[in-house]
Amino acid sequence: MDRNDVPAYPVGLRLSGRRVVVLGGGQVAQRRLPSLVAAGADVVLVSPSATPSVEAMVDAGEVRWERRRYQQGDLADAWYAVVATDDPQANAAASAEAEQHRVWCVRSDDADAATAWTPATGRSEGVTVAVLTGSDPRRSAAVRDAVVEGLRDGTLAAPHHRARTPSVALVGGGPGDPDLITVRGRRLLAEADVVIADRLGPRDLLDELPPHVEVIDAAKIPYGRAMAQEAINNALIEHAKAGKAVVRLKGGDPFVFGRGMEEAQALAEAGIACTVVPGISSSISVPAAAGIPVTHRGVAHEFTVVSGHVAPDDPSSLVDWAALARLHGTLVLLMAVERIGAIARTLIAHGRDADTPVAIVQEGTTAAQRRVDATLATVGRTAADEGVRPPAVIVIGDVVALRLGNRG
Template sequence: MVENAEQPAYPVGLRLAGRRVVVIGGGQVAQRRLPALIAAGADITLVSPSATPSVEAMAEAGEIRWERRRYEEGDLADTWYALVATTDREANARASAEAERTRTWCVRADDAEAATAWTPATGRIEGVTVAVLTGTDPRRSAAVRDAIVEGLRDGTLAAPQHRARAPFVALVGGGPGDPDLITVRGRRLLAEADVVIFPPSNPVVSIGTILAVPGIREAIAEAGVPVVGLSPIVGDAPVRGMADKVLAAVGVEATASAVARHYGSGLLDGWLVDTVDADAVAEVEAAGIRCRAVPLMMTDVDAAAAMAREALALAEEVRG
């Protein structure tokens, strides 16, 4: 093997299901590594005269085959991947040499520089596998892995899905529930969104409260998807509640066009007003927001569905 510290390891995901994997040594290293190999569906043979109770339990459960002896030449025949982790450096060196001859990728626990493969620090969250390699500094690898996993968990790192998936609607700030609904789950959902829709809710005490949460406006902007709002004012009167009085308290006129300007073109891409406010369309578009007049009164399920379709259609129009 040609060694060059300036040449980084090539990262790759091994698909080991049904393929022979040999683990030499049944101590703590094997105990840590075996669960992931089992989860990958590997055909695992453990070669070791002894093992930790946890490793013994894996053998008793039939998850691995255990040959209770020391390593012997030929143990790596027909092997795709090997983990060498005994306390006998001479045995480790012989096993590593066999792996080199048989072209078997081999992780060596006692000497990373002599190995042909390194095990990354890994973590999984919502179908994403994070794997980090920092050469021979496993603590740094673990710290970077933890930071990435935590970022994906709390939404500070966005990882939207770009392949086909089943459509769904998520309510962010939609009422009582998990206290992290807005700050954590909400941010994560925004990062994965195809469209963001502001319902015809109170723009000050409802939508405004959500937008005031640190990081929410930034998360909407970073999502890079159309943002469409539905006017909570129809014919100069609120759809429900006391939005007109709350708007007046913050100096905003209770009209469909004034609420659009209150949100602003830096936030909104599209705005739906009711047909009775069709004369507001030109004013809203003059403020840099695409606007359409459609029926907004949710008199029944069909009317609500039609309004949702109009919002999505406007989003596609904005998307171009």
């Protein structure tokens, strides 16, 4: 049997602190050097010239550069070699030297003459995926991409089985559409043992979880004498200390009116590690889904996001409504459906034009999304007449009047 028909034996080389020689400073070196540096190798580049990106690595002290052509003896003390010059005779000589000194050698010009092949490699959260398909590198890359993507988005489950330090992931689930959760958030969901979910999180993703995953509706945690948030904090701590992989799935972003910092502080006080996974905030994604840009050249140079869960005249309000009324940009209100009439009257009283366009986007990014348009003067009555209910995002400003094809 031809040795080229025999499958390669896969192995992971531990090159940290070990000499690796790269011959040639062109595009092949530019692609291979970052992984070698990341592996901790002592990399020596032998080449009379190099690409700007390779030179930048040399300038940063990541690679040592000997500006000359290959010479016999360059590979004598190497553990691994990448032969990628534009001189076929030099490549053949270096390959022969590597064979003589038992140095694993990759050749960019002749894979059949090499003693090692570079697999299509990808990484995801501590897992290295390396794929070899012999002489079909495009197929290797396609398989690599499919596996890495599956690990990243959670469609390919690879749960941890060794004991883990108690920890909780605060995951921003985005505005509601399950496709708008981050890749990292979806992967952590796939690895979870317990998910404590908000009502506004992407509920469709919960149906995809394996049967063993305990899903807890945060709205139904028995509070007893405790405040709701305190009960949620206690549940996170209890399950984490039991050795479970816990995900707190929240709508939007954990730190945009999501009380995520309160949960992170409670976990820190309990000595439990906390990972925060940012999410796409409904303050920008829901308007976008309804065709409203929160900024637009010549129309709005700023946008302000405000919580409307406290009425403007409430002593506990931290919002300077008079200052907001004086702004010329876009105002985005969250949790404001119940108080939109009072908020609109307050803005008008402080000088905002009563004819300012307003849009209410209910159930944004979901199949039930609908948009209701009004003005600042009419939005309170319109919201009541149209039966608008939470969750909804309210956008106030001239950007509401923009339509695709209009220019500002």
